[in-house]
Amino acid sequence: MALLVQKFGGTSVGTIERIEAVADKVISYRDEGHDMVVVVSAMSGETNRLVELAKQVDAQARGRELDVLLTTGEQVTIALLAMALEKRGYPARSYTGAQAKITTDSAHNKARIKSIDHEKIADDLENGRIVVVAGFQGVDEFDNITTLGRGGSDTTGVALAAALKADECQIFTDVDGVYTTDPRVVPDARRLDTITFEEMLEMASLGSKVLQIRAVEFAQKYEVPLRVLSSFEAGDGTLITSEYGTDKTMEQALISGIAFNRDEAQLTINGVSDTPGVAYRILGPISDANIEVDMILQNVSADGTTDFTFTVHRNDFDTALGSLEQTAAQLKAREVSGNNKIVKISIVGVGMRSHAGIASRMFEILANEGINILMISTSEIKISVVVDEKYLELGVRALHEGFDLRTRS
Numbered sequence: 001m002a003l004l005v006q007k008f009g010g011t012s013v014g015t016i017e018r019i020e021a022v023a024d025k026v027i028s029y030r031d032e033g034h035d036m037v038v039v040v041s042a043m044s045g046e047t048n049r050l051v052e053l054a055k056q057v058d059a060q061a062r063g064r065e066l067d068v069l070l071t072t073g074e075q076v077t078i079a080l081l082a083m084a085l086e087k088r089g090y091p092a093r094s095y096t097g098a099q100a101k102i103t104t105d106s107a108h109n110k111a112r113i114k115s116i117d118h119e120k121i122a123d124d125l126e127n128g129r130i131v132v133v134a135g136f137q138g139v140d141e142f143d144n145i146t147t148l149g150r151g152g153s154d155t156t157g158v159a160l161a162a163a164l165k166a167d168e169c170q171i172f173t174d175v176d177g178v179y180t181t182d183p184r185v186v187p188d189a190r191r192l193d194t195i196t197f198e199e200m201l202e203m204a205s206l207g208s209k210v211l212q213i214r215a216v217e218f219a220q221k222y223e224v225p226l227r228v229l230s231s232f233e234a235g236d237g238t239l240i241t242s243e244y245g246t247d248k249t250m251e252q253a254l255i256s257g258i259a260f261n262r263d264e265a266q267l268t269i270n271g272v273s274d275t276p277g278v279a280y281r282i283l284g285p286i287s288d289a290n291i292e293v294d295m296i297l298q299n300v301s302a303d304g305t306t307d308f309t310f311t312v313h314r315n316d317f318d319t320a321l322g323s324l325e326q327t328a329a330q331l332k333a334r335e336v337s338g339n340n341k342i343v344k345i346s347i348v349g350v351g352m353r354s355h356a357g358i359a360s361r362m363f364e365i366l367a368n369e370g371i372n373i374l375m376i377s378t379s380e381i382k383i384s385v386v387v388d389e390k391y392l393e394l395g396v397r398a399l400h401e402g403f404d405l406r407t408r409s
Contacts (some may be wrong), residue, residue: 002167003125004029007039007135007157011078011174012231014044022231023084025172026130030090033127037164039135039157042073042082063108067137067147071096074134074153082132092130095121097137097145102156104146111138111146113155116163133160151212158215162222167224169219170237171211173381176230177238178203179308180405181258185396188406192256194239197226198349199256202382206259206346216240254351254358255403258396261344265317266292266374266386267310267324271334274306281331282308285323291316295344295377295386305334309375311317311386314340343392346384347399359383365402371395 006026013019022040030036041047050069054061078094086091100121104111124131135153138146148155154171161169177191178200195203197220204213210228219226219240229237272278283293297309312320317340328336351356362383366373371394375386387395400406 001033001035003035003037003164005037005039005157005161005164005169006172007153007170008041008172008231009056009153009174010041010044010046010245012172013040013081015150016080018231019077020079020084022172023081023088025231026085026251027088027090030130030246031065031220033318037121037125037131037133037160037166039153039160040074041135041153042078043077046073046076064144067108067145070147071134071137071145074136078132084268085130085132090130091128092132093124094132094134097156098139098143102138102159104281106140106142106144106146106309108144109147110149111136112142113148113159116159118160118163121160121164133355138210140378151214151236154212154215155218158218158222158224158226160223161358162218166224169224170229171215171226172229175210175228176233176235177228178208178240178257180256181396181400182208185393186400187262189400192238193236195239195256196350197242199350200226200240202260202346202348202379203257206261206344206382206384208257208259211240222227223392254355255347255349255405256351257348258399258403258405259346259348260291260392260396261346262343262389262392263314264311264344264386265314265320265340266342267312267317267320267336267338268307269324269328269331269333269336270307270330271305272308272331274300274304278306278331282324282327285312285327286310286312286320289316289319289323291320291323295375295384297375311342311344311375338408341389342386343389344384344386345392345399346382347397347403348382350381352381352383354370361402362399366395369394369398371398 008022082092082094101117103115104113121131135156136148140146158169179189179191181189183189200216226240227237291312294311299307321338325336371387371391373385377384
């Protein structure tokens with residue numbers, strides 16, 4: 001018998017029929033003898049509906065009252081799922097985040113979990129109940145309702161699994177696991193049986209949207225085995241765990257996956273003085289505008305000036321360009337240019353640590369396709385390149401084939 005924490009997202013509980021299907025799936029695990037804790041999101045589209053209602057009252061709605069409103073979406077789902085389980089003869093009990101004593105800080109709309117008092121949940125499990133918990137929410141030390149922000153339900157599931165010392169946290173979604181790349185771009189992309197926390201963090205940060213970064217970070221910190229499964233198809237999914245797992249084939253894989261991000265924009269300031277503090281004077285105003293910088297490239301020319309290039313999210317392009325133009329005037333730079341028609345393609349794999357030549361192989365594959373590289377960034381287990389957006393699908397497909405990531409026959 002194992003203790004499993006299962007999380008179902010909005011699509012999985014989007015209708016009464018799907019909630020009934022989730023109840024049947026949970027019962028199938030319960031019938032195998034497992035203790036079950038189920039974390040659910042609001043029904044698909046419900047959170048957006050609530051946000052729209054808030055905006056009709058106050059276009060700038062935020063903070064405490066918005067959290068009070070948004071958490072009602074999950075409260076509906078937990079009650080309906082508990083009813084469905086009870087109807088089938090399986091004792092169940094639902095908990096809001098506050099009732100589950102998920103304590104957070106007081107940062108409304110983006111709170112972080114501080115602790116979980118799981119005594120009530122443990123008692124319910126001891127008495128044979130299936131526990132259903134609202135994701136995405138908690139309560140601060142002053143009893144104010146809080147929400148955890150984007151990906152909050154995944155984080156709730158992992159945090160509960162850590163607190164309860166669950167054997168596994170299972171994230172049910174509309175895909176059946178983590179793939180070597182997006183199957184919509186590469187039809188013969190392969191589902192991975194296992195992937196390390198490090199690799200999953202890199203892929204999530206680089207554009208893979210299967211899991212939220214916060215949830216993977218939490219799972220890695222507390223060593224919670226994390227599995228991605230389909231709500232709609234049977235299968236073993238993908239297990240995310242430490243790289244020191246028992247999978248003897250893991251070391252043989254040089255590259256585990258290819259991630260890409262379409263939301264990139266590039267900015268360059270040419271001909272600024274190559275002196276201490278210039279990088280801060282360029283990026284300081286960007287940071288002050290709450291714009292995150294991704295990749296950075298600096299060159300030094302023969303005349304003692306430097307060219308400075310960096311990337312930001314495409315939505316921030318116009319604001320960043322305006323800021324950079326003001327900075328250029330102050331620094332007496334030669335010119336400022338921008339390009340919001342770029343993408344980032346990345347290869348990820350722990351095998352890079354022990355194998356040379358991965359970067360040169362990547363560059364060779366792209367060169368053979370006539371794809372020019374605009375920027376390069378590396379880490380221990382990742383190589384990212386920026387290219388023109390028209391080459392995105394060609395580049396991903398070529399790298400996927402070149403590193404032999406296709407479905408095994």
